[in-house]
Amino acid sequence: MTSPHQTLAGRDFIVAGGAGYIGSHVCKSIADLGGVPITFDNLSAGHAHAVQWGPLVDVDLRDREATSQAFNHYEHVKTVIHLASSIEVGTGEKEPAQFYDNNVSAALNLLLAMNETQADRLIFSSTCATYGETQNMPLVETELQNPVSVYGKTKLAIEHMIQSFHKAYDLKYVTLRYFNASGADESGLIGEEHNPETHLIPIALEAAAGRRPKMKIFGTNYQTPDGTCLRDYIHVNDIAEAHILSEFAFDKGLTHAEVNIGTGRPISNLEILKTVEAVTGLAVPFDAAPPRAGDVTKLYADSGRAKAVLGFTPSHSDITNIIKTAWRFHSQKWNHD
Numbered sequence: 114m115t116s117p118h119q120t121l122a123g124r125d126f127i128v129a130g131g132a133g134y135i136g137s138h139v140c141k142s143i144a145d146l147g148g149v150p151i152t153f154d155n156l157s158a159g160h161a162h163a164v165q166w167g168p169l170v171d172v173d174l175r176d177r178e179a180t181s182q183a184f185n186h187y188e189h190v191k192t193v194i195h196l197a198s199s200i201e202v203g204t205g206e207k208e209p210a211q212f213y214d215n216n217v218s219a220a221l222n223l224l225l226a227m228n229e230t231q232a233d234r235l236i237f238s239s240t241c242a243t244y245g246e247t248q249n250m251p252l253v254e255t256e257l258q259n260p261v262s263v264y265g266k267t268k269l270a271i272e273h274m275i276q277s278f279h280k281a282y283d284l285k286y287v288t289l290r291y292f293n294a295s296g297a298d299e300s301g302l303i304g305e306e307h308n309p310e311t312h313l314i315p316i317a318l319e320a321a322a323g324r325r326p327k328m329k330i331f332g333t334n335y336q337t338p339d340g341t342c343l344r345d346y347i348h349v350n351d352i353a354e355a356h357i358l359s360e361f362a363f364d365k366g367l368t369h370a371e372v373n374i375g376t377g378r379p380i381s382n383l384e385i386l387k388t389v390e391a392v393t394g395l396a397v398p399f400d401a402a403p404p405r406a407g408d409v410t411k412l413y414a415d416s417g418r419a420k421a422v423l424g425f426t427p428s429h430s431d432i433t434n435i436i437k438t439a440w441r442f443h444s445q446k447w448n449h450d
């Protein structure tokens with residue numbers, strides 16, 4: 114947890130992907146502590162209305178020259194938070210070229226641009242999807258990384274690239290392997306707005322609200338207690354806090370780390386539907402469907418290293434609170450549609 118006397122006053126941050134779901138929450142957390150988030154985003158998936166706490170620089174990280182120019186314009190910035198990427202797992206399977214370009218090439222451009230400026234601290238959004246199928250739960254950071262999906266493979270390639278830049282050019286980094294980001298800020302100002310939406314909780318909320326006739330549960334014969342997949346849901350504001358704690362860890366001398374950001378608590382897909390029904394008071398109509406390509410049976414974190422290295426303990430991630438905050442955001446948004 115950050116303590117009340119910790120401040121980011123006087124610090125500017127480049128937040129690549131700051132117009133997206135997690136990025137906008139990171140920007141708000143930086144501003145809440147007095148820092149200034151400078152969003153670099155091409156708005157391919159993010160929203161200009163989510164950029165409320167600092168400037169928006171419209172730049173496509175696939176464009177090396179434009180990326181270099183944008184970084185040089187803010188050459189005093191020390192810390193870069195890199196969240197920009199393609200995230201839709203199914204698209205990655207069908208269009209790997211686009212995925213490697215937008216994730217791996219863009220990350221290389223960002224790292225090269227950092228080398229041209231004073232930025233020598235990187236906080237990178239990686240994912241539990243880099244681990245792949247394994248029975249070894251909860252997942253420790255030293256677990257073999259053998260991703261199933263193209264999405265996970267691109268993230269692992271970036272992790273390796275960052276490690277190489279650390280060794281060769283003294284880049285300091287924290288790679289945060291988030292588990293399932295979920296929930297929304299208490300303010301209702303920002304929340305999950307993916308298009309298309311593929312994530313379980315917002316889809317279940319849409320089904321409860323009657324905005325889709327029925328949803329599908331992908332896979333009901335997995336080797337789990339109720340036959341559906343197990344995931345580790347972490348509130349987006351807890352994820353945002355992990356970035357702030359990473360910055361303070363750099364201040365204390367941390368040079369590099371790979372860290373899981375999860376709760377350690379497995380929740381099944383059917384349990385999510387039940388909690389959505391309890392929170393909303395509405396039924397969630399669903400059909401059983403075959404497993405989705407690229408999915409693994411279960412993924413949940415060992416969060417010991419996050420506590421030891423960053424002092425991270427989730428405080429918003431009770432599953433009812435996650436679904437309540439998501440429901441508040443979505444119902445307000447739908448009222449304005």
Ligand SMILES: NC(=O)c1ccc[n+]([C@@H]2O[C@H](COP(=O)([O-])OP(=O)(O)OC[C@H]3O[C@@H](n4cnc5c(N)ncnc54)[C@H](O)[C@@H]3O)[C@@H](O)[C@H]2O)c1
Binds near residue numbers: 133159195198215
């Ligand atoms: N949502 C999750 O559950 C989850 C879990 C683990 C890791 N992550 C990672 O966290 C990060 C953020 O995820 P999110 O859910 O907020 O996604 P998002 O799609 O809401 O945000 C990504 C942002 O990056 C921007 N972007 C994409 N390509 C770009 C490019 N070439 N140049 C500039 N900007 C570009 C998009 O416009 C968008 O604003 C991603 O890197 C994702 O892989 C997400």
Ligand SMILES: O=c1ccn([C@@H]2O[C@H](COP(=O)(O)OP(=O)(O)O[C@H]3O[C@H](CO)[C@H](O)[C@H](O)[C@H]3O)[C@@H](O)[C@H]2O)c(=O)[nH]1
Binds near residue numbers: 202342
């Ligand atoms: O309509 C749906 C949507 C999802 N699911 C199931 O719900 C579970 C969770 O799926 P999500 O799409 O919500 O999230 P994932 O676990 O697939 O998350 C993956 O994609 C994310 C990026 O979008 C993150 O990177 C994350 O780390 C990575 O594991 C999976 O079993 C999925 O099959 C359904 O049954 N029906």
